[in-house]
Amino acid sequence: MPARPVARPPMPARAALPEIAALLKIESLTKTYKTGDKALKGVSVEVPSGQVVGLIGPSGAGKSTLIRCINRLVEPTEGTVRLGELDVTRLSRRDLRRARRRIGMIFQEYALVERLTVMENVLSGRLGYVPFWRSFMRKFPPDSVEKAFALLDRVGLGEHADKRADALSGGQRQRVGIARALEQDPELLLVDEPTASLDPKTSRQIMRLILEICRERDLPAIINIHDVVLAQDFTQRILGLRAGELVFDGPPDQLDEKALTEIYGEEDWTAMRRRASEDEDEEPMHHSERELVERLEGLS
Amino acid sequence: MPIATHNGTPVWRQRTSRQSLAIWAGWLALVALFVFCWQVMTKDTIWAFVQDAPRQAADIGSRMVPPRWSYIEKLLVPLWDTLNIATLGTLLGIVFAIPVAFLAARNTTPSVWLVRPIALFIIVASRSINSLIWALLLVSIIGPGLLAGVIAIGLRSIGFVAKLMYEAIEEIDGKQVEAVQATGASASQVIDYAIVPQILPTFFGVAVFRWDINIRESTILGLVGAGGIGLQLQASLNVLAWPQVTMIFIVILATVVVSEWVSAKVRHAII
């Protein structure tokens, strides 16, 4: 067991609800890449049902790796990932596919199949449920198709079902990505930098949409996001990752300068806060958010 | 920056002395190689024939015109055969090239150490050997006729199509593949939903391009007995019927130009 070198801030009552069994339970997860890079050094965390967690940290801290270890797009080196009673790290390929159906994922830069239609992209969320011939003939069960239409309506793209994905704008594409993840009927949502390459206004819209959907469905989510202000505004709990280790775990309002310095290193955080609190409207937000992004990028 | 000193004053040079020496040595070696090869190659050349060539050329030229226009009636059926050899051969090649391409691509091959080298060998073997040589072999094995031509074109096309395809597969966007995998899709579903859509334009482009090349190549397969208009060419050459040869050349040239035009149009429409 690797000792955690940094003392955690006290756990707030909201983040850890001991009476509810954790849906996702990660224990001392370690990932060492073939190159020898240690991306994760014994991360342990629990996420109860219905909780939306923001995962922040500088570039290269292992945020992406952590998220990908949960559905084993990246094979963890050590440690366990439990989804309910299921130990995801021990599954055979076949069972892993079944487990992946239960975990929806939303990607950085959308990761839609550009040359397929919007509808095909959404329906690809059902691939784990249908046999190959059905997916090959594009003959999905009627209820899947109906669900896909409903989801497209929900994310506001009902009219675009037969357009090719690469004909949509960035915000629209990410909405398709959300619909694809929900088409899986997931029990857990993994969200990897959903707002990278989106403008600030669209970013907030997308974050709000994700949050609303999580509330509607009581769906827990882990949102890997580099924008601290967005994370604070939209999540119930924040995890801070630095060099593969968890250095912060608490509610957004506990994320003070000390904690930010812990995660990102020395910087004038009051300036960021001042700007963020000055601009409550969405439009004037652009400026400060862009600056913040640039500053945080600069730190990494 | 390399600087030489000349009479006490620094002089700018593009390269250092050692670099320019190496480059000169390289060029010298190339010239020496060329002279050596030239001498080996022309050892048995009868220069009298070479000197005589302009006269021969004029002689053949005068026999070749005018072309025997009426001969075109006898060329229509061979032309149809040529077209069929090219089309069916292309289809045959594609059918085999697709699995080979997936086995050869680093990101889809089941085994990098065992299957991939075999697939790559199939590709290089098929590409190294011209369709005319394949035809020569096949005529000797299964006898003269269209079938030998179709198979020869097919065998040659496998390597070409598979090479361009596997390169396209290796260049696909991995994030789209990851996203489809994350939904719990099986390997065949990942190919269908994430890989095929990305390589489809390349595939059609390559197929049409290869069809165009195959039209060109199938016009001469008849020289070794594998059917098509080349059979007529061989027959006419054997009896030195030069006006017929000219006519055949004209027909071949026209076919090649038309097929090139068609393939350019189709590729443009698809992509």
Place this chain on the structure above:
Amino acid sequence: MNATGRTWRRPPILIKDRRWRIGIYAGLLAYLVAAAASIEIDWLRVYQGLERGWRFIEGFLRPDFTSRWNDISHGLIESLTMTVTSTVVGVIISVPIGIGAARNLAPLPVYAVCRSIIALSRALQEIIIAILFVAMFGFGPFAGFLTLSFATIGFLAKLLAEDIEDIDSSQVEAVRATGASWWQLVNYAVQPQVMPRLIGLSLYRFDINFRESAVIGIVGAGGIGATLNTAIDRYEFDSAGAILLIIIVIVMVAEYGSSTVRKWVQ
């Protein structure tokens, strides 16, 4: 909005209009059937051929390099020397023609002449040129050398001309603005931009020329093709297998070598 019972079908990928789609697919199908029907297969002959085919595969797996080694080495030397000389000569001739065929460097009359030379060389295949050159210059590698040189011109000059037309025109303008002459322009603005590509294409053409040198021997233009032709005519599949393996190995080596050199040049 009606939210129940919606169905979805994938929209057609290529041809949107239904009638056109059915018409075109039906036409293609009819053509394929007619084409397949035009092939007369003599099944008895094919059946007899299976045994020979098996012998060929055996010959390929257990190639015989020794019994015809004199012929093989002779043909191989002819092929290799033909490849080297024709590539060098072809490249030397291609450069001026390529420059002449670039619209941004050459005046219209020069452009037209150079483009027609390229078109002629590309339209005629190696084999047909070889037939003509053998008729004029007699049998042997000299005719093959001329054939490959001529074919190299069409290939290289065309690609070189396209490269020159694609170069960054701001660099050309910058050099022109210094008051450079046409020759200086080519030397300073064009050459640095296209030189790596030219070397790469020359090496690529070297590959092709070697492969073609194995073919034109069939019509008497020297090289390993003649040896191969003889071996197949005599049904000596083990010698033929040996020759094919040598060709494959040389092509592999040449491809690997040229890709290494190209990486080094760029």
